[in-house]
Amino acid sequence: MRLFSEQSRKGGLRLAAVLVLGLAVFAGAALSPEAALAQATRGDVAQESPTGGTVPGNALGAASDAEIWRQVRQGIQGTVSIPDAKAGQLIQSEGESWRAWRNGPLSTFGGWALLGMIIALALFFALRGRIKIDAGPAGRTVERFNAIERFAHWLTAVSFIVLAITGLNLLYGRYVLLPILGPEVFSAITIAGKYAHNFIAFAFMLGVAMMLVLWLRHNIPNRYDLIWLSKAGGLFSKGVHPPSKKFNAGQKVIFWAVVLGGFSISLSGISLLFPFEFKMFEGTYATLNAFGAGLPETLTPMQEMQLSQLWHTIVGLFLIAVILAHIYIGSIGMEGAFAAMGSGQVDENWAREHHNIWVAELKGEPMPDLRGHGGSGDGKPQPAE
Numbered sequence: 001m002r003l004f005s006e007q008s009r010k011g012g013l014r015l016a017a018v019l020v021l022g023l024a025v026f027a028g029a030a031l032s033p034e035a036a037l038a039q040a041t042r043g044d045v046a047q048e049s050p051t052g053g054t055v056p057g058n059a060l061g062a063a064s065d066a067e068i069w070r071q072v073r074q075g076i077q078g079t080v081s082i083p084d085a086k087a088g089q090l091i092q093s094e095g096e097s098w099r100a101w102r103n104g105p106l107s108t109f110g111g112w113a114l115l116g117m118i119i120a121l122a123l124f125f126a127l128r129g130r131i132k133i134d135a136g137p138a139g140r141t142v143e144r145f146n147a148i149e150r151f152a153h154w155l156t157a158v159s160f161i162v163l164a165i166t167g168l169n170l171l172y173g174r175y176v177l178l179p180i181l182g183p184e185v186f187s188a189i190t191i192a193g194k195y196a197h198n199f200i201a202f203a204f205m206l207g208v209a210m211m212l213v214l215w216l217r218h219n220i221p222n223r224y225d226l227i228w229l230s231k232a233g234g235l236f237s238k239g240v241h242p243p244s245k246k247f248n249a250g251q252k253v254i255f256w257a258v259v260l261g262g263f264s265i266s267l268s269g270i271s272l273l274f275p276f277e278f279k280m281f282e283g284t285y286a287t288l289n290a291f292g293a294g295l296p297e298t299l300t301p302m303q304e305m306q307l308s309q310l311w312h313t314i315v316g317l318f319l320i321a322v323i324l325a326h327i328y329i330g331s332i333g334m335e336g337a338f339a340a341m342g343s344g345q346v347d348e349n350w351a352r353e354h355h356n357i358w359v360a361e362l363k364g365e366p367m368p369d370l371r372g373h374g375g376s377g378d379g380k381p382q383p384a385e
């Protein structure tokens with residue numbers, strides 16, 4: 001009997017301890033800031049608070065706490081006494097959408113586009129092989145590009161390749177290199193790459209400007225481009241060589257992609273390099289709206305930066321895909337092509353097969369065969385028929 005009462009006393013004490021502990025946990029949870037905020041947003045506090053939910057002294061008007069938080073969450077712009085007016089906006093959700101776009105569809109589709117281009121070029125190489133000089137090398141050469149032209153090309157090319165590699169590292173490095181290299185090494189090369197990207201960009205801009213000045217007159221579309229395009233440049237069929245002056249239609253596409261894409265990527269890059277200094281998208285949107293695009297005409301400085309970043313990446317990925325094809329055809333894809341940018345001298349038969357009108361003009365010969373099946377390679381002009 002004594003034993004029983006002793007046990008029940010201990011049991012009672014344990015129960016009381018559990019209850020006290022439970023109450024303490026409950027009270028703690030109820031008093032935690034999260035719980036207080038949750039209550040505030042439910043409006044419970046408003047009913048219980050002595051001010052009925054309004055800010056004491058009515059400093060912020062009669063809005064309830066929940067309403068104030070809602071407006072903050074929805075990006076209301078307040079005022080601050082420091083010079084940086086942007087700090088007056090506590091939460092801006094566009095940052096979240098920007099991040100989701102950058103790390104989501106943009107990275108995914110960009111990756112597929114680059115991989116797709118590499119696969120397409122590998123398939124093309126497997127099926128078509130290296131495009132040969134059909135008539136075989138003549139052994140005589142003609143000057144295709146002088147030293148200044150080659151300097152402009154390689155300045156653009158080398159700087160572009162560094163920009164492409166360091167840029168791709170900023171987008172994909174954390175997924176591809178970080179797990180292999182570890183945080184210390186990855187961080188060191190990424191910081192170095194970021195500086196290289198910022199400074200080498202100016203060499204790229206200079207190169208593009210030089211190419212524009214040197215080659216603009218050779219890249220105005222002409223009627224031969226239509227013939228070239230209708231035969232797909234003879235790229236898919238042996239012995240087919242559509243007529244062309246200094247640059248064929250395919251090269252003109254590359255030229256304009258580099259010049260216009262280069263200009264656009266440079267502008268968005270400058271806007272990223274000097275944050276919050278320019279309002280490029282507001283101006284662009286206003287121009288597009290003149291054609292009924294219906295885009296917002298006022299953008300916050302933060303939105304300007306987000307759009308600049310997205311556009312910079314889109315144009316960058318597009319240019320890299322285009323340039324992969326260009327590098328392929330200018331190196332392993334076509335016999336005799338690299339010499340044009342190497343020594344500047346190309347084999348005469350190569351020149352007659354790919355740029356027959358240019359060679360004829362250079363040598364003061366009559367107009368060559370424009371049917372597009374040239375390639376006799378005998379070095380002689382053919383009757384136009």
Ligand code: HEM
Nearest residue numbers: 156157160161251254255258323327330331337338340341
């Ligand atoms: C290793 C990389 C590269 C190689 C091997 C290469 C090769 C060549 C060659 C051989 C030509 C002369 C084609 C001809 O005689 O008709 C050329 C022209 C040209 N290259 Fe490159 N290139 C490279 C990188 C680049 C890059 C990165 C850019 C620009 C971002 C570029 C832009 C141009 C342009 C605009 C032309 C004139 C139009 C054309 O021929 O397509 N190149 N390149």
